[in-house]
Amino acid sequence: MKHKLTLYNSLTRKKETFIPINTPFVGLYACGPTVYGNAHLGHARQAIIFDILFRYLTYLGYKVRYVRNITDVGHLENDADDGEDKIERIARLEHIEPMEVVQQYINNYHKNMKQLNVLPPSIEPQASGHIIEQQEMIRKILKNGFAYEVNGSIYFDVEKYSKLHNYGILSGRNIDELQSYTRELSGQHEKRNPYDFALWKKASPEHIMHWQSEWSEGYPGWHLECSAMGTKYLGQTFDIHGGGMDLLFPHHECEIAQSVASNGTSHVKYWMHNNMITINDQKMSKSLNNFITLDQLFDGSHPILKKSFDPMTIRFFILQAHYRSTLDFSNEALIASEKGLKRLMKAIEQIKNIKPSLKSSVDIGSLESQCFIALNDDLNTSVALSFLFEAVKHINLLLENKETIDSKDLERLKNFMELITFDILGLKVFEEPVEDKKLENDLIEMIVDLRLKARAGKNFSTSDDIRDRMAKLGIILNDTKEGTTWEKQ
RNA sequence: GGUCGCGUGGCCGAGUGGCUAGGCAGAGGUCUGCAAAACCUUGUACGGCGGUUCGAAUCCGCCCGUGACCUCCA
Numbered sequence: 080m081k082h083k084l085t086l087y088n089s090l091t092r093k094k095e096t097f098i099p100i101n102t103p104f105v106g107l108y109a110c111g112p113t114v115y116g117n118a119h120l121g122h123a124r125q126a127i128i129f130d131i132l133f134r135y136l137t138y139l140g141y142k143v144r145y146v147r148n149i150t151d152v153g154h155l156e157n158d159a160d161d162g163e164d165k166i167e168r169i170a171r172l173e174h175i176e177p178m179e180v181v182q183q184y185i186n187n188y189h190k191n192m193k194q195l196n197v198l199p200p201s202i203e204p205q206a207s208g209h210i211i212e213q214q215e216m217i218r219k220i221l222k223n224g225f226a227y228e229v230n231g232s233i234y235f236d237v238e239k240y241s242k243l244h245n246y247g248i249l250s251g252r253n254i255d256e257l258q259s260y261t262r263e264l265s266g267q268h269e270k271r272n273p274y275d276f277a278l279w280k281k282a283s284p285e286h287i288m289h290w291q292s293e294w295s296e297g298y299p300g301w302h303l304e305c306s307a308m309g310t311k312y313l314g315q316t317f318d319i320h321g322g323g324m325d326l327l328f329p330h331h332e333c334e335i336a337q338s339v340a341s342n343g344t345s346h347v348k349y350w351m352h353n354n355m356i357t358i359n360d361q362k363m364s365k366s367l368n369n370f371i372t373l374d375q376l377f378d379g380s381h382p383i384l385k386k387s388f389d390p391m392t393i394r395f396f397i398l399q400a401h402y403r404s405t406l407d408f409s410n411e412a413l414i415a416s417e418k419g420l421k422r423l424m425k426a427i428e429q430i431k432n433i434k435p436s437l438k439s440s441v442d443i444g445s446l447e448s449q450c451f452i453a454l455n456d457d458l459n460t461s462v463a464l465s466f467l468f469e470a471v472k473h474i475n476l477l478l479e480n481k482e483t484i485d486s487k488d489l490e491r492l493k494n495f496m497e498l499i500t501f502d503i504l505g506l507k508v509f510e511e512p513v514e515d516k517k518l519e520n521d522l523i524e525m526i527v528d529l530r531l532k533a534r535a536g537k538n539f540s541t542s543d544d545i546r547d548r549m550a551k552l553g554i555i556l557n558d559t560k561e562g563t564t565w566e567k568q
Numbered sequence: 569g570g571u572c573g574c575g576u577g578g579c580c581g582a583g584u585g586g587c588u589a590g591g592c593a594g595a596g597g598u599c600u601g602c603a604a605a606a607c608c609u610u611g612u613a614c615g616g617c618g619g620u621u622c623g624a625a626u627c628c629g630c631c632c633g634u635g636a637c638c639u640c641c642a
Binding site for chain 2: 354356
């Protein structure tokens with residue numbers, strides 16, 4: 080496996096050469112969505128980034144097992160630990176089963192992921208299906224003395240843990256700071272320290288999602304599922320764990336603590352965190368209620384949107400920024416992406432029309448290697464795309480016979496463009512509209528034909544009138560050497 | 569208050585001690601009855617003030633602005 084893939088490791092805060100624990104196998108875990116709402120742009124970014132990592136590692140020849148979980152229990156509505164589960168809340172309000180809520184949002188998430196051309200993960204475990212494993216982990220932590228029971232609930236003893244291990248190793252926090260600034264929240268009377276976190280919570284009578292255990296009828300804590308499911312499917316230590324930057328603390332910090340407390344070892348070699356999508360320079364999130372769902376983006380139904388955007392435009396938009404930078408949403412930025420993507424796709428489509436020469440005036444090898452250098456450099460998709468656009472310029476010049484290429488290089492150019500664009504970056508050709516538009520199309524063709532006759536007779540006032548009136552209906556006519564083309568606005 | 573970031577040309581967004589990232593928009597050109605589209609060409613920007621250096625937007629210091637995390641959040 081000859082490559083120099085480097086990844087930024089949040090744990091060491093620097094780029095490191097990627098060396099799997101057990102080549103050629105790679106274990107990759109990414110925190111998936113909490114299914115109490117439709118997926119928004121932020122979820123798309125996370126999914127797309129790890130999709131590209133999955134694709135690229137696979138391309139490099141690794142056998143990747145990619146686990147992306149679904150969080151469907153254990154997320155609480157209020158600040159306190161004894162708040163209502165968010166999924167339960169929706170179930171109660173809508174008079175449906177909690178698992179019905181979960182299923183509904185999972186279905187929608189899958190639909191959106193398919194639209195974005197995100198490959199399904201190897202395993203997609205749900206927290207609710209791994210209660211046994213989570214309880215098992217709690218028992219281990221209890222046995223090792225890093226947790227305590229109060230009234231049927233189990234809490235992780237951060238103070239005790241931090242005497243032997245480094246709590247804060249990932250997020251750079253220390254418990255003195257946490258002590259002094261942790262907010263005063265209700266429902267913390269059971270904890271020994273405010274920074275302790277729940278491993279198991281006793282369910283109150285009105286709680287409808289709960290499971291039997293030796294401690295109480297209850298439900299698992301916030302951070303346990305990823306530790307338990309990661310261990311189950313990828314082993315006690317695995318290669319890469321990813322998620323949004325907002326999960327770094329406390330979620331991932333707690334995960335490390337749980338793994339160390341139960342198994343004695345930290346479970347992850349490389350931690351990767353993607354940055355947030357912002358809107359008006361503020362984080363797009365459910366809690367700020369400033370998010371745009373993917374469905375809204377695709378059909379243009381959110382009031383802030385000037386138009387609808389194709390899923391591939393969204394994917395391209397996300398790839399234009401490096402994953403560790405914030406990316407600011409705006410209509411203008413998306414429209415720019417849409418046009419850029421269209422140009423890229425058109426050029427790839429046109430490669431087949433290039434006529435090979437005896438000699439090449441373009442250096443395909445250099446473009447190719449620079450593109451891979453960019454991808455190897457912590458998945459710099461932005462720079463990789465810039466070389467794709469270099470190639471686009473060459474393709475267009477070749478089409479105009481202003482540059483030359485031999486048949487071997489032409490084949491190489493085609494393969495290179497398709498490999499990067501489709502296989503690794505996961506872009507695809509715009510979907511054709513599904514509805515039957517035959518009559519409409521035939522009518523437009525007929526009008527175009529009549530207009531051409533008028534033009535042939537130099538009856539330009541008629542032909543221009545037709546073009547103007549078509550434009551008003553949203554049909555744009557373009558006269559080219561090869562004839563008249565039309566497109567919908 | 570603590571921790572960690574960021575501030576790049578009209579917009580988005582890479583990068584980095586000396587060599588034009590790229591996309592969109594704009595400008596010029598090719599094409600065309602005209603227009604549009606398409607294509608080609610084109611932009612010398614890096615918050616402020618000091619310092620280090622032959623040389624800094626890139627390193628260091630200070631200041632200003634701004635964001636994330638410290639509650640659930642991708």
